[in-house]
Amino acid sequence: MNFSKTINSGVFIAIVGIVLFSAKAVLVKLAYQYNVSAIHLLLFRMLFALPFYILIAFYVKPQNPNIIKKVDFLWIVLFGFIGYYLASYFDFLGLQYIKAGLERIILFVYPTLVLLISKIVFKTIISLKQLLAILITYFGVLIAFWGELNFESSNVILGGFLVFLSALTYAIYLVGSGWLIPKFGVVPFTAYAMIVSTICVLIHYLVIDRTSIFEYSYQVYVLGFLMAVLSTLIPSFLVSLAIKKLGASNFSIIGSIGPISTIILAYIFLGEKLSFLQFIGAFVVILGIGIVSSKKMKLK
Template identity: 60%
Template sequence: MQTTRTFVYGIFLGIFGIVLFSSKAVMVKLAYQYDVDAISILLIRMLFSFPFYIVIAYLYRHQNSEVAIKNKDYVWVVFFGFIGYYLASYFDFVGLTYIKASLERIILFLYPTIVLLLNKIFLKKPITKVQAGAIALTYLGIVIAFWDEVAISGQDTYLGGVFILLSAITYASYLVGSGWLIPKFGVMKFTAYAMIVSCICVFVHYSVISEVDIFSFSWEVYFLGFLIAVFATVIPSFLVSASIKMISSSNFAIVAGIGPISTIVLAAIFLNETLTLLQLFGALAVIIGIFLVSINKTKTTV
């Protein structure tokens, strides 16, 4: 039976993990101040992350060893590692060259609604009236926030928003498609394998496309890349997994609402970003909508 202490500890881990995840956009924006491009900072992040996931894959190599895994399952791991962590990360980093870190987090926070829509389209899962209303509310919030930002920052806001939306869509596709693979491999092993695939994709992308010397940047870029890899990628992934195990996914969905708020606060502190009252109203609409989607989804799947 779950104790109050365990529940409180789980909430604390969840909040800490979400705040660390939210710091990624802020640190990427800080790195861009040192004339580094999106693929280079993404490469640095993956170079620092790669050894951690190699170790994790080795330590958990026997997880779910009693389950028969076919060759095609590994093919799907490669595919979902490609779209879920490589493409999603690349679109996210490119989008951040055009828009505020706080707006980036608000758009990425849409992924639960995209999961619902993909389940409806491809898996024929029904969407309740409450969920439909919540989805409408979230996208209304995005329109409000962006309409005001375009008036302030110009047309590049649209381009950045499209890239971040593509990131949310590819990540949601990963969540929908990989659900049946995780029970076969186990959470830790599947995540490690998918992240290794993602790292390799970034390495190939950089070697084929980029002409930038990876050793030409200032020390601040490598330091921020290390922080992004360890404190905004590896550590929070474990914290979030532990939190979900302690407090359940439905309770974690409530805790996750702190994500956009923490990004807004961190962006204000470290980047001097500010949101207008209209943008804050749009952000609040998105947070409420995602909260309703998450809660209603949990009730309909119990």
């Protein structure tokens, strides 16, 4: 297989998946206008997507069943719990206190966390190219969101801390999925992980909440369905495929384009205006993405 074509297709898949995932923050903010709780909204997101994942898990078998051990299924349970339950729940909670733009700048510290975790666990080497791409993309993100930073409110600090926990748990998921995906395949692994996450959310609701979920306006359920399909189902497979093609570390760097897509989506659907600095930041982030996707990038 031509490595440059693999890299280019991986970058494209990663960008589409990241943009769709980024739409989640906008959909959540729209849903919060109807006074829905974080756990209810997360439950709607997961339950609407669950039938699709069950069908996929039933019909699509693991890619390399001969090398799969029983302990690998326990790892799936762990990473499903961490990656799409804890990470999503912390993120939904954080979005109750901070704007979508500020959520993105905090959430996208996860590339650094991925590289750090990978170095600690797998003794990987952070190349100069990866370091340069990280510096450029993070500089672009900081420029784009400079006007969003405001730590005068304690609620903002709490929201920022919750979103940071989301970034940390998502980084752990990315690192773990990087070595499990070759065993199970992209589609089965993602389906298994999402089923586990849905079960975790359901248990959370039944044990801690148990208030009625049938008293909201129809807009809440529509937004929940859109989150399930456009910001969960489709991008979850795209992200897993991108990780397979590029590796967790390189994917995490490309993920820095997420905040820029959130700016654009927030402008369209939430009425947030783009400033000159945000346009400059977008350009700098795209420059960083160009470095990551160049032909000399190495596949893991």
